[in-house]
Amino acid sequence: MSFEFETLLDQIGDGVPDAAQYQRMSSLILDIPEARALGRMDPFLPDYKAAAMALYLSLRGRAEQGYRAARDEAPATKLPASLWTGLVPWSFQDARVAAEHLFAWGHILSHLNVPAGGSVLEYGPGSGQLLLTLSRMGYRACGVDIDASALAGIAAQATHLGLPVKTEQAEFGAGFAGERFDCILFYEAFHHAFDFDELLLALHARLRPGGRLVLCGEPVVPAPSEGIPYAWGPRLDALSVFCMRRFGWMELGFTHPFFMRIAEVTGWTATFHPYPNCGRAHLYVLEAGGRPGRDALHAEQVAALRRELVAVRAELDAAHASTSWQATRPLRATKAVLDRVRLTRDRRR
Numbered sequence: 001m002s003f004e005f006e007t008l009l010d011q012i013g014d015g016v017p018d019a020a021q022y023q024r025m026s027s028l029i030l031d032i033p034e035a036r037a038l039g040r041m042d043p044f045l046p047d048y049k050a051a052a053m054a055l056y057l058s059l060r061g062r063a064e065q066g067y068r069a070a071r072d073e074a075p076a077t078k079l080p081a082s083l084w085t086g087l088v089p090w091s092f093q094d095a096r097v098a099a100e101h102l103f104a105w106g107h108i109l110s111h112l113n114v115p116a117g118g119s120v121l122e123y124g125p126g127s128g129q130l131l132l133t134l135s136r137m138g139y140r141a142c143g144v145d146i147d148a149s150a151l152a153g154i155a156a157q158a159t160h161l162g163l164p165v166k167t168e169q170a171e172f173g174a175g176f177a178g179e180r181f182d183c184i185l186f187y188e189a190f191h192h193a194f195d196f197d198e199l200l201l202a203l204h205a206r207l208r209p210g211g212r213l214v215l216c217g218e219p220v221v222p223a224p225s226e227g228i229p230y231a232w233g234p235r236l237d238a239l240s241v242f243c244m245r246r247f248g249w250m251e252l253g254f255t256h257p258f259f260m261r262i263a264e265v266t267g268w269t270a271t272f273h274p275y276p277n278c279g280r281a282h283l284y285v286l287e288a289g290g291r292p293g294r295d296a297l298h299a300e301q302v303a304a305l306r307r308e309l310v311a312v313r314a315e316l317d318a319a320h321a322s323t324s325w326q327a328t329r330p331l332r333a334t335k336a337v338l339d340r341v342r343l344t345r346d347r348r349r
Contacts, residue, residue, distance in 0.1 A: 002030055005238045017239070019094035025239035029226040032236050034058055039224060043231035043258055044304035052233045053194065056251075059234055060244040069171050072248030073146045073192055079153050083160070087127035087153060104281040105130050108187065108216050111273060111285055114139060118182040121206065123172050124189025128154030128165070135163040143167040144175035173202040180208045188217035188280075191235075191252045200266035200286075201293045213268070213286040219253040220282070228253035232262075259284070265300045267293030 005028060008021055017025060034055055041048045057063040080086025089101045108130065114120060118139055125131040125143040131154060135141035143165065145151050151167045158165040168175040172193050184206055193199045203213055219235055221228050227237045232254045234244070240251035254262075256272070263270035269289035275281035 004028060005030060008238065019092040019097055022092065022239065025242060026237055028238040030236050030238055030241055035229055035236060038233050039230040042304040042307055044300050045308055046301065056234045056244065059241050060248060070146060074148065075247045077149050079149060083153060083157050100278055100280045103275060103278045104217050105133065107275050107281045107283050108185065108214060111214055111283060112183050113212060114182045120183045120185055121181040122185040124186060124192060125154060126150055128157060130187055131165055132157055132161065132163060135165045141165050142176055144170050146171055173199050180206060182208055182211050184213045186215045190215050190218050192250050194250050197262060197266060197297060200263065200268065204267060204288060204293065214283065216283040217280050220256050220259050221253065222256050224255055228255065231255050231258040265296040
């Protein structure tokens with residue numbers, strides 16, 4: 001961890017970052033040596049997911065506790081004194097930060113494709129600003145969050161405004177007794193799902209025919225970068241690591257090619273809609289299509305194992321053909337003879 005990061009942590013103390021600290025930690029990338037191995041692995045390998053979890057636990061600390069979404073994604077926070085100025089993004093008191101959210105919300109609304117009076121389910125609504133907006137437009141607005149305090153804040157705002165917003169406390173993919181919706185929405189929330197492949201498979205059953213899945217504000221980068229130096233995994237910017245440490249949140253990032261591929265193999269046709277000069281407003285629309293999800297995902301995982309086997313064989317062949325390998329051949333032959341002698345002696349005993 002960098003000295004600057006530790007200094008920022010001291011400045012923040014038990015509080016939360018202000019706008020300036022938020023912006024600085026978003027751009028400060030931490031050098032994490034353990035992350036380098038993940039970048040050399042195939043992202044569909046079963047071992048990759050285990051390595052990604054191990055990296056998260058290392059960044060978060062308290063590795064012996066493991067990770068449970070019901071516990072780690074639900075911080076015990078209190079509602080602010082004012083619901084109208086104390087919730088994100090207004091609490092930053094920074095016009096540029098608020099503008100980014102407004103751009104993103106407008107971009108989401110332009111891609112909902114929900115008829116008047118239709119239904120929208122938002123997973124991870126947080127402070128509920130977008131969910132309340134949807135309700136004001138006459139949509140059946142439903143929200144699912146694991147954080148009870150966030151849901152209490154949404155309920156208090158909805159009551160004050162006289163809006164029929166419905167919420168339930170549950171994990172991603174669950175809630176509302178299996179009801180189907182015209183649109184399912186994630187805004188700065190999908191990256192908290194560690195089992196995102198299983199989630200994408202499950203969400204097919206939550207949409208009405210012709211419905212769409214909209215994801216916006218997700219940390220998806222064009223190619224591996226300093227902050228996300230692999231196809232997917234825990235983000236290495238200081239703000240993400242702060243959130244892992246302080247709250248226990250899962251803070252994943254993805255590359256665009258991997259995200260498009262995982263959407264395809266889980267049965268979705270994905271379309272990317274960038275927003276000029278505001279990465280927070282970049283948006284993906286996923287619609288059902290392509291091959292059956294679970295079979296395709298399994299096929300991709302099998303292919304990953306085969307690619308790994310080919311790579312291992314290539315490394316072994318290269319080592320066998322190397323000068324050092326040939327030079328040590330007499331020693332290896334002697335060791336083999338001694339091993340056989342030892343085995344024979346043990347059997348006689």
